[in-house]
Amino acid sequence: MAVQFKNLEDYGVIGNLQACALIGRDGSIDWLCFPYLESPSVFAALLDTERGGYFQIQPAAKYESLQSYIENTNILQTTFNTPLGAAVITDFMKPEGRKEDHYVREVFRKVECIKGEVDLEISFSPRFKYAKVLPDFELTETGIIAQTQNESLFLQSPASLKVYDHEAGSIMTLTGGKTAWYVLQYNHRVPLSEQDCEKLLSSVREFWLRWVHNSLRSIYAVEGHWHSLVVRSGLVLKLLANPETGAIAAAPTTSLPEKIGGVRNWDYRYCWIRDSSLTAQALFHIGHVKESQDFRRWMRDIVGQTKDPSSIQVMYGLDGEVDLEERILENLSGYKDSSPVRIGNGAAKQKQLDIYGELLNAVYDTTRHGEEISFENWKIIKKIVNYVCLAWKEKDSGIWEVRGGTRHFVYSKLMCWVALDRAVKVSRSKGFSSPLEKWEKTREAIRQAIIERGFSKRLNSFVQAFDSETLDATSLLIPLMDFLSFDDPRVQGTIEAVLKKLVTKEGLVYRYDSDDGLPGGEGYFVLCSFWLVKALALSGRVEEAEEIFLKVLKYISPLGLLAEEIDPENGTQLGNFPQAFSHIGLINSALYLGIAKGKKYKGPKPIGIS
Numbered sequence: 298m299a300v301q302f303k304n305l306e307d308y309g310v311i312g313n314l315q316a317c318a319l320i321g322r323d324g325s326i327d328w329l330c331f332p333y334l335e336s337p338s339v340f341a342a343l344l345d346t347e348r349g350g351y352f353q354i355q356p357a358a359k360y361e362s363l364q365s366y367i368e369n370t371n372i373l374q375t376t377f378n379t380p381l382g383a384a385v386i387t388d389f390m391k392p393e394g395r396k397e398d399h400y401v402r403e404v405f406r407k408v409e410c411i412k413g414e415v416d417l418e419i420s421f422s423p424r425f426k427y428a429k430v431l432p433d434f435e436l437t438e439t440g441i442i443a444q445t446q447n448e449s450l451f452l453q454s455p456a457s458l459k460v461y462d463h464e465a466g467s468i469m470t471l472t473g474g475k476t477a478w479y480v481l482q483y484n485h486r487v488p489l490s491e492q493d494c495e496k497l498l499s500s501v502r503e504f505w506l507r508w509v510h511n512s513l514r515s516i517y518a519v520e521g522h523w524h525s526l527v528v529r530s531g532l533v534l535k536l537l538a539n540p541e542t543g544a545i546a547a548a549p550t551t552s553l554p555e556k557i558g559g560v561r562n563w564d565y566r567y568c569w570i571r572d573s574s575l576t577a578q579a580l581f582h583i584g585h586v587k588e589s590q591d592f593r594r595w596m597r598d599i600v601g602q603t604k605d606p607s608s609i610q611v612m613y614g615l616d617g618e619v620d621l622e623e624r625i626l627e628n629l630s631g632y633k634d635s636s637p638v639r640i641g642n643g644a645a646k647q648k649q650l651d652i653y654g655e656l657l658n659a660v661y662d663t664t665r666h667g668e669e670i671s672f673e674n675w676k677i678i679k680k681i682v683n684y685v686c687l688a689w690k691e692k693d694s695g696i697w698e699v700r701g702g703t704r705h706f707v708y709s710k711l712m713c714w715v716a717l718d719r720a721v722k723v724s725r726s727k728g729f730s731s732p733l734e735k736w737e738k739t740r741e742a743i744r745q746a747i748i749e750r751g752f753s754k755r756l757n758s759f760v761q762a763f764d765s766e767t768l769d770a771t772s773l774l775i776p777l778m779d780f781l782s783f784d785d786p787r788v789q790g791t792i793e794a795v796l797k798k799l800v801t802k803e804g805l806v807y808r809y810d811s812d813d814g815l816p817g818g819e820g821y822f823v824l825c826s827f828w829l830v831k832a833l834a835l836s837g838r839v840e841e842a843e844e845i846f847l848k849v850l851k852y853i854s855p856l857g858l859l860a861e862e863i864d865p866e867n868g869t870q871l872g873n874f875p876q877a878f879s880h881i882g883l884i885n886s887a888l889y890l891g892i893a894k895g896k897k898y899k900g901p902k903p904i905g906i907s
Contacts, residue, residue: 299346299347300321300323300325300327300342300346300351300353301323301346302346302632302633303321303322303323303327304869304870305553305854305858305860305869305870305871305874306854306855306858306869306870307321307322307323307854308320308321308322308327308854308858308874309364309366309373309375309388309856309858310371310373310533310536310549310858310874310875311371311372311373311388311389311390311404311536312334312371312390312392312536312549313390313391313392313393313402313403314392314393314535314536314538314539314540315332315333315334315393315402315539316329316330316331316332316333316334316336316390316402317329317330317334317536317537317549318340318388318390318404319343319549319550319874320364320373320375320388322362322363322364322375323353323355323362324353324354324355324362324375324377324386325342325351325352325353325355326340326351326352326353326388326404327340327341327342327343327349327351328340328341328342328343328344328549328550329404330566331402331448331450331483331484332402332483332484333615334537334539334546334549334566334615335546335566335567335614335615337425337426337427338350338424338426338427338428339423339424339425339448339450339483340352340422340423340424341424341427341428341629343550343553343632344551344552344629344630344631344632344638345428345628345629345630345631345638347630348424348428348628348629348630349424349428349629350422350423350424350428351420351422352404352420352421352422352423352452352481353418353419353420354386354406354408354417354418354419354479355377355417355418356377356379356384356415356416356417356418357416357417357418357468358379358380358381358415358416359379359380360377360378360379361377361378362375362376362377362378363375363376363855364376364855364856365855365856366529366532366856367387367502369505369506369509369528369532370501370502370505370506370509370532371389371505371532371535371536372387372388372389372498372501372502372505373387373388373389373856374386374387374388375388376411377415379413379415381413381414381415382410382411382412382413382414382415382472382473383410383411383412383413383415384408384409384410384411384415384417384471385408385409385411386406386407386408386409387405387406387407387409387498388404388405388406388407389404389405389498389501390403390404390405390501391403391405391497391500391501392501392504401482401485402482402483402484402485403480403481403482403483403485404480404481405478405479405480405481405494405497405498406478406479406480406481407476407477407478407494407498408469408471408476408477408478408479409471409475409476409477410471410472410473410474410475410476411473411474412473413472413473414470414471414472414473415470415471416468416469416470417468417469417470417471418466418467418468419454419456419458419466419467419468419469419479420464420465420466421441421443421452421454421458421464421465421466422463422464422465423443423450425445425448426445427626427628427629427638427640428628428629429628430445431463432444432445432449432450432463433445434460434463434465436458436460437451439453439454439488440452440453440454440458440488441454441458441460441465442486443465448483448484449483449484449486450481450482450483451481451482451485451486452465452479452480452481452482453478453479453480453481453482453488453489454467454479455469455477455478455479456468456469456477476491478491478494480494505532508532508535508585509528509531509532511584511585523850523887523890523891524887525857526850526853526857526883526887527583527883527884527887527888529856529857529858530579530857530859530880530881530883530884531579531580531583531585531880531884533858533875533877533880534576534579534580534588534877534880534881534884535580535585535588536549537549537576537877538576538580538588538591538592539591539615540591542595542615542616542617543591543592543593543594543595543596543598544568544573544592544595544613544614544615544616544617545568545572545573545576545577545588545592545877546565546566546567546568546615546877547565547566547567547568547569547572547573547612547873547876547877547878548565548566548861548873548874548875548876548877549566549873549875550565550566550873550874551563551564551565551566551638551639551640551873552564552631552632552635552637552638552639552640552873553632553860553871553872553873553874554631554632554633554635554871554872555819555820555861555862555871555872556635556819556820556864556871557632557633557635557864557871558633558634558635559635559819560635560636560637561819562631562632562635562636562637562638562639563639563642563644563873564621564623564639564640564641564642565642565873565876566615567612567613567614567615567621567642567645568595568612568613568614568615569611569612570596570609570610570611570612570652570655570656571611571649571651571652571655571696572877572878572881573592573595573596574592574596574655574656574658574659575655575659575877575878575881576588576592576877576881577589577592577593577659577663578658578659578662578663578881579880579881579884579885581662581663582884582885582888583884583888586668589659589663589668590668592659593659593660593663593668595617596656597674597677598617599613599617600656600677600681601673601677605684606653606680606681606684606685607684607688609652609653609681610645610646611644611645611647611649611652611698612642612644612645613645619645621641621642621643621645622641622643623639623640623641623642623643624639624640624641625637625638625639626638626639626640644694644698647693647694647698648691648692648693648694648703649693649694649695649696649698649709650685650688650689650691650693650709650710650712650713651693651695651696651706651708651709651711651712651713652712653681653682653684653685653688653712653713653716654711654712654713654714654715654716654719654778655712655715656681656716657678657681657682657715657716657719657720657723658712658715658716658719658778660678660719660723661719661722661723664723664726664727665722665726670723670727670729672729675727675729678720678723679720679729679731681716682716682717682720682731682736683732683735685713685716685717685739686717686735686736686739688713689710689713689714689739689743692704692705693706693709695708695709696708696709696771697808697809704761704762704763704765705750705762705763705764706761706762707747707751707759707760707761707762707763707769707771707772708761708769708771708772708774710743710746710747710751710763711747711771711774711775711778711780712778713743714740714743714744714747714778714780715778715780717736717737717739717740717743718740718779720736721733721736721737721740724736744780746763747759747780748787750763750764751763752787753765753766756768756790756794757787757790757791757793757794758772758787758790758791758793758794758795759772759775759787759791760772761809761811765811767809767810767811768794768795768798768799768809768810769808769809769811770795770799770806770807770808770809770822770825770828770829771808771828772791772795773791773792773795773825773828773829773831773832774828774832775788775791776788776832776835776836777828777831777832777835783832783835783836783837784836788832788836789836792829792832792833792836795829796829798810799825800829800845801821801865803821803848803851803868804826804844804845804848804849805821805823805826805848805849805852805863805865806821806822806825806826806828806829807821807822807825808822808825819862819871820861820862820863820864820865820871820872821862821863821865822861822862823849823852823859823860823861823862823863823876823878823879823882824861824878824879824881824882826845826849826882827846827849827879827882827883827885827886828882829842829845830842830843830845830846830849830886830889830890831885831886831889833845834886834889834890834893835889835893837893839890839893839894842886842889842890842893843890843894846886846887846890852868852870853883854870858874858875859874859875859876859879859880859883860872860873860874860875860876860879861873861874861876861878861879
């Protein structure tokens with residue numbers, strides 16, 4: 298059986314806090330990397346329907362399907378309706394940490410006939426090492442083993458399987474009320490009873506319900522349908538946060554294109570300091586303190602091992618790996634034939650000065666709500682801030698990781714200012730020793746440079762780079778970082794310029810209106826739309842903010858998931874999926890809007906909220 302390319306909106310995601318799987322409405326697992334999220338794939342039909350590999354369970358007859366999550370969990374259900382009956386597949390993974398001796402990685406698939414009779418077709422087609430290695434198959438009494446020299450997948454199957462053309466399959470008939478369990482295990486082979494599986498399903502459901510419960514008090518300010526979307530966004534971010542290392546991935550996928558047929562296809566399965574800092578803050582503001590603490594621990598370990606702050610990378614592997622060499626997989630066609638398919642990320646070696654501000658802003662945000670900083674951590678922070686005092690004058694590649702040369706990006710300067718501003722505030726509030734006079738003098742110098750060279754009188758707006766006439770959506774963050782007040786004419790001028798030049802009638806926002814050194818186009822950037830929502834809401838323009846927020850929500854998937862961008866031609870989602878940046882934006886926008894509308898909020902207030 299062959300699978301087809303699907304729109305990203307037709308996928309759900311499950312995970313175990315170490316790895317994630319994307320499962321389509323057709324019952325096919327089209328993306329799964331084991332044992333970790335950044336490991337080579339065992340199923341990659343997402344990136345090549347012919348060669349990538351998949352594990353599909355679906356009715357043999359014509360059907361209609363829909364997906365949903367068990368409420369407040371990451372347990373996915375796909376319901377199939379056929380002329381003769383209906384069946385539900387419940388997919389989940391057991392949240393777990395690393396094991397010292399071996400790694401237990403499992404995907405559980407419960408198949409239940411809820412009406413009539415359904416013939417189900419099972420196709421098991423694993424492809425190891427990004428589909429470079431075909432496995433050998435061995436049938437067993439309880440299922441089948443697909444194995445290579447170093448890896449294996451054991452599929453426990455209630456139906457007898459047949460092997461043909463490097464895959465296995467069967468037809469299974471279920472009648473009303475009957476269930477069957479398929480269990481996929483990586484480098485592990487322990488058959489489980491139906492009772493074992495049911496107990497695991499119950500315990501996994503309880504795990505997610507307990508986790509979500511921590512946020513319900515904090516998101517009381519979020520109303521109506523938005524409430525469930527914020528919960529879902531939190532659940533997505535949790536899947537990307539590794540509980541053992543503390544690292545947070547930007548997305549669970551690689552090379553999903555920013556334009557179909559284009560070449561802007563990047564690997565996002567790594568920990569960006571910027572993205573992760575923002576993720577940790579978003580989770581903190583909806584009641585999840587542990588994830589914020591875990592990330593700060595990861596960051597402390599990474600930065601603490603780095604003698605020179607200038608050598609801090611913009612991203613690392615989820616175990617702190619520094620070598621993320623970018624390579625092209627020639628054997629895969631790419632999502633909807635969008636090549637190349639890349640693994641690794643060359644941007645890891647870029648200079649992006651904004652990361653220091655993102656890091657210090659996250660530290661400040663959590664410490665002002667009671668989190669403590671040790672003396673050792675402060676020594677590390679002080680070293681970073683002293684470096685920023687020198688580095689802020691340099692050019693860099695900016696937040697958008699342009700590959701067309703370095704510039705004096707205004708956002709990078711803004712975040713250098715933030716690094717100094719937050720360090721000064723933390724030093725004063727906590728009584729830490731520091732060269733405050735130097736820091737304050739440098740902070741003021743950056744401020745003057747941004748105002749004098751980062752603002753265009755002709756456009757009446759802050760711009761992308763010093764002395765340029767290019768608009769950039771990052772300028773919307775100037776008041777959100779407390780650099781200027783929301784009622785400052787330059788801030789309102791910037792908002793108006795963005796509304797006029799970068800925003801479509803659908804309320805979606807382009808990142809910028811300039812050449813970035815890369816061929817081809819891209820979609821509307823979801824996070825930028827949420828930045829605009831926040832800027833309008835905190836400017837007192839609440840109705841405009843809510844109108845744009847509602848327009849953006851029209852593009853969210855039926856499961857409440859968001860990719861990085863929206864296709865300007867047909868409104869479908871583009872880029873890696875689901876994307877942490879986008880879900881961070883949704884959480885923050887809903888909180889800011891709720892507070893601006895006078896809703897009660899019992900959690901730690903975000904920066905910018907008085």
